[in-house]
Amino acid sequence: MPKVLISDKMDPKAAEIFRARGIEVDEITGKTPDELKAIIGEYDGLAIRSATKVTKDILDSATNLKVIGRAGIGVDNVDIPYASSRGVVVMNTPFGNSITTAEHAIALMFALARQLPEADASTQAGKWEKSKFMGVELTSKTLGLIGAGNIGSIVAERARGLRMKVIAYDPFLTEERAIEMGVEKVDLDTLLGRADFITLHTPLTDQTRNILSKENLAKTKKGIRIINCARGGLVDEAALKEGLDSGHIAGAALDVFVAEPAKESPLFGTPNFISTPHLGASTTEAQVNVAIQVAEQMSDFLLSGGVTNALNMPSLSAEEAPRLKPYMALAEKIGSLVGQLAHGALSSVAIETEGAAAELNQKPITGAVLAGLMGAYSDSVNMVNAPFLAKERGLDVREVRHDREGDYHTLVRVTVRTDKGERSVAGTLFGDNKPRLVELFGIQMEADLIGHMLYVVNEDQPGFIGRLGSLLGEKGVNIGTFHLGRRQAGGEAILLLSVDGTMDKAFLDTVRALPGVKTAMALEF
Numbered sequence: 233m234p235k236v237l238i239s240d241k242m243d244p245k246a247a248e249i250f251r252a253r254g255i256e257v258d259e260i261t262g263k264t265p266d267e268l269k270a271i272i273g274e275y276d277g278l279a280i281r282s283a284t285k286v287t288k289d290i291l292d293s294a295t296n297l298k299v300i301g302r303a304g305i306g307v308d309n310v311d312i313p314y315a316s317s318r319g320v321v322v323m324n325t326p327f328g329n330s331i332t333t334a335e336h337a338i339a340l341m342f343a344l345a346r347q348l349p350e351a352d353a354s355t356q357a358g359k360w361e362k363s364k365f366m367g368v369e370l371t372s373k374t375l376g377l378i379g380a381g382n383i384g385s386i387v388a389e390r391a392r393g394l395r396m397k398v399i400a401y402d403p404f405l406t407e408e409r410a411i412e413m414g415v416e417k418v419d420l421d422t423l424l425g426r427a428d429f430i431t432l433h434t435p436l437t438d439q440t441r442n443i444l445s446k447e448n449l450a451k452t453k454k455g456i457r458i459i460n461c462a463r464g465g466l467v468d469e470a471a472l473k474e475g476l477d478s479g480h481i482a483g484a485a486l487d488v489f490v491a492e493p494a495k496e497s498p499l500f501g502t503p504n505f506i507s508t509p510h511l512g513a514s515t516t517e518a519q520v521n522v523a524i525q526v527a528e529q530m531s532d533f534l535l536s537g538g539v540t541n542a543l544n545m546p547s548l549s550a551e552e553a554p555r556l557k558p559y560m561a562l563a564e565k566i567g568s569l570v571g572q573l574a575h576g577a578l579s580s581v582a583i584e585t586e587g588a589a590a591e592l593n594q595k596p597i598t599g600a601v602l603a604g605l606m607g608a609y610s611d612s613v614n615m616v617n618a619p620f621l622a623k624e625r626g627l628d629v630r631e632v633r634h635d636r637e638g639d640y641h642t643l644v645r646v647t648v649r650t651d652k653g654e655r656s657v658a659g660t661l662f663g664d665n666k667p668r669l670v671e672l673f674g675i676q677m678e679a680d681l682i683g684h685m686l687y688v689v690n691e692d693q694p695g696f697i698g699r700l701g702s703l704l705g706e707k708g709v710n711i712g713t714f715h716l717g718r719r720q721a722g723g724e725a726i727l728l729l730s731v732d733g734t735m736d737k738a739f740l741d742t743v744r745a746l747p748g749v750k751t752a753m754a755l756e757f
Contacts, residue, residue, distance in 0.1 A: 234298075234534040236277035239263060239284045242303055243523035246279060253531040269293040277530050279303065286310040291318050299323065299533050301526040304513060307543060316544040323529050323541050327382055328522035329513035334386035336512045337431050337461045340485035344429075344457045345370055347483075349506055371395045376427030378420075378443060379434030379462065380405045380413065381624055387431060388415050399423055402434075402625065403609055406579050409626025417577070424451040429459065435610045436463035438756075446471035449481070457483040461512045464488040469499060476502050487512050543614050559589050559644070560600040562659050562667035565681040565757055566646050567604025569669065570657045572755050573687065576650030580628035581605060588642035590633040595619075598631055601646055640670065669715075672726055677717025679728045685755040686735060691748040692718045692725040699746055700727070707739055724750075 235256040238246060242259075250257040260271070265285065272278065272294045279301045280286065286300055288311055300310060302324040315322050343349060346367035354361050375391045377384045380402040388398045398415040401423045410417040420443075423430070430452070434440050444458065444467040458481065460467050469490060475481035476499075485506040489497065492510060499505050513522075532538035539545055563583070583601050585594065602618035613621065622629055645658040658671040659681075669679040690696055697716075704711060712730035719725075735754040743752040 234276040235274065236279055236530065236534075237272065237275040238279045239268060240279075240281035240303075241283075242279065242281060242526075243520045245520060246303070246523035246527040249524060249527035250531060253535060255531055255534060265290065272297065277301065277534055279526055279530060280309070282306065282309055284309065286315070288314045291315055291320065294318075294320070299530055301325075301530040303519075303522040303526040304329065312544055321533060321539065321545045322543045323526070323533070323539075324543060325522045325525040325529070326541060328525050329515075329518040330382045330386055332515040332518035333461055333512035334383050334390065334433075335515075336487060336508075337383075337387050337433070337459050338390050340459045340461065340487065340506060340508070341370065341375075341429055341431065341457070343506055344459065344483040344485050344504075347504070350504075370429075372397070373428040374399060374426055376423040376430045377401070377415065378423065378430065378432045378466075380410075380415065381433065381621065383462075384433035385413050385624075387433060388413050396429075399426060403577050404606070404622070404625035404627055405577065406626035406628070412626070419577075420448070421451060424448055425453060427452070427456065429457045431459040432462045432466050434462055434466065436465045437608075437610060439609055441465050442468045444468060444472070446474070449475050452481070454480050455482040457481070457485075459485045461487040464490040464492060464494075469497065473498050473502060476505055545614075556592055556596050558661055558665040558667070559592060559642070560596055562661055563597045563600035563644050563646075564604035565667045566644055566657050566659045566669070567601035568607060568757060569604075569672075569681060569755070570646050570648055570655055571605035571608030573657075573673075573753070574648050574650055574655045576652035578627060578648055578650050580630070580649045581622075582630045582632060582645075582647045584632040584634060584643075584645040584647070586634035586636055586638050586643045586645075587640060589644055590635065594631045594633065597644065598629065601644075602629070605646070605648070643670075645671075669728075672717065672728075675717040675719055675724075675726050677715055677726060677728070679715035680713055680730070681757045683712070683730050683757060684732075684734055685728055685730050685757065686743070687751070687753045687755050688727040688743065688749060689751040690725050690727065690746075691750070692720075692722050693748050696725075696746070696748050697727075700743070703742060703746065704731075707742070709733070709735070709739070728755075 233256050236250050238259045239261060241261050247257050247259055269290055272290060273296060276296055277299045278297060281303050291314055297320050299321045305324055305326050307322060307324050310322055312322050347365045351365040374397045377388055377400040380400040391398050392414050399418045400415045401418055401420045405417050407417060446468055449471050472484055476484060483504040487508045488510055529540045583598050599618055602622050603613050606618050606621055607613045640660040643658055643660050645656060647654055647656040655673055659667055659669050662668050667681060669681055710732040712732060715728045717726045740752050740754060
């Protein structure tokens with residue numbers, strides 16, 4: 233009989249489900265790391281919330297552990313790479329608190345519009361300052377959604393019920409899905425310039441960090457009101473403070489902060505600023521939902537091998553996994569490359585296989601492509617939930633098998649369509665089963681996709697390689713691999729090189745300043 237430890241306070245329904253499914257369960261909460269290490273070795277499953285930190289030390293002691301289930305979304309308290317190396321599956325419940333979080337965003341929007349916290353404090357202090365608290369109506373106002381996934385779509389539905397006009401920015405939102413949601417799809421600058429209220433519903437990634445930066449906040453109309461119940465770091469808190477002090481921003485409400493718990497902040501005490509202590513998921517219903525879901529998911533895995541919402545494991549049978557593993561690694565890298573390089577709003581993706589890859593189960597390959605592609609825009613994406621996220625955003629996904637024999641024994645090609653046009657990338661497996669890029673945007677070139685890479689598009693002119701090499705030397709950037717390709721002599725050329733270490737914006741700006749450079753980007757694999 234499998235045995236599960238619930239180490240954080242959780243709704244009793246979780247333990248009830250484990251026992252009903254024939255799984256032994258212990259509810260032991262509040263243990264120190266050393267106390268947890270002493271007992272974790274006897275358990276097959278560990279059900280947690282945010283309090284338990286599943287570190288390398290804990291995992292080293294968890295000699296029988298097979299699965300970790302997080303009742304909630306965030307898994308920053310779990311060392312996922314090390315759990316993977318130990319063969320431990322990590323699951324979460326990403327959709328159990330969607331309605332609760334959406335409702336909290338709507339509640340904060342009302343609170344901002346009518347200055348409810350200030351009016352409450354004033355009235356309870358014995359004042360009657362009716363004329364001081366002149367609010368605004370939500371009806372006929374324009375709500376700008378940054379992120380139109382599961383939670384964003386619920387907010388849109390609620391806002392439309394309030395007779396608000398809803399516009400949305402999301403790279404994965406298609407025109408068809410936007411029509412279905414009853415929102416207008418716009419680019420970010422348009423949203424910033426038109427919205428009366430902005431609410432954020434996107435994960436924190438390199439692409440979304442400080443998406444409401446000082447520069448972008450300056451693009452908003454005077455009197456904007458901003459709500460963030462998603463992730464700390466999406467809004468530049470210092471710039472938000474400046475905007476509130478200047479009066480350009482009429483109000484802001486944050487449920488999340490860059491540093492949590494946020495026991496002090498320059499924003500605290502600022503007029504027209506509302507804060508709550510990360511309450512997005514804090515309702516009775518949400519806590520019950522995530523407890524039920526994590527117990528059911530873990531039970532399915534321990535009893536039958538079923539995998540749902542895993543962050544580090546695809547839905548594969550034991551027989552398929554060894555053969556598919558290198559193909560999925562290739563697919564994920566190719567998807568990641570095109571995701572990092574494709575500009576504009578995505579509307580469709582085609583995954584083509586030929587040769588040996590065409591003879592395999594296509595779903596894991598497609599899942600790996602989508603995980604790589606969408607991982608450029610979102611966190612907690614894997615081969616299990618990536619197809620769902622793509623469908624949720626209305627992304628048209630096509631799988632195409634080719635019986636033809638090409639130049640390579642196996643080939644995976646990924647073509648994405650955006651409002652800027654099509655982009656296509658192809659890769660293969662060499663004899664060592666290592667992924668290798670063989671075609672990039674119609675240009676033939678071979679490259680390993682590893683670590684930190686510099687991508688440059690330039691005019692094919694004599695002396696460019698020397699100038700770039702000199703610049704890299706001056707900046708102390710060491711080159712690992714160097715790959716070139718071009719459409720024709722004197723035309724457009726592409727350079728991909730791996731470097732030892734990350735590249736900051738200042739360095740990339742110096743590369744872009746070189747004569748002949750059209751584009752320069754840092755890529756991560």
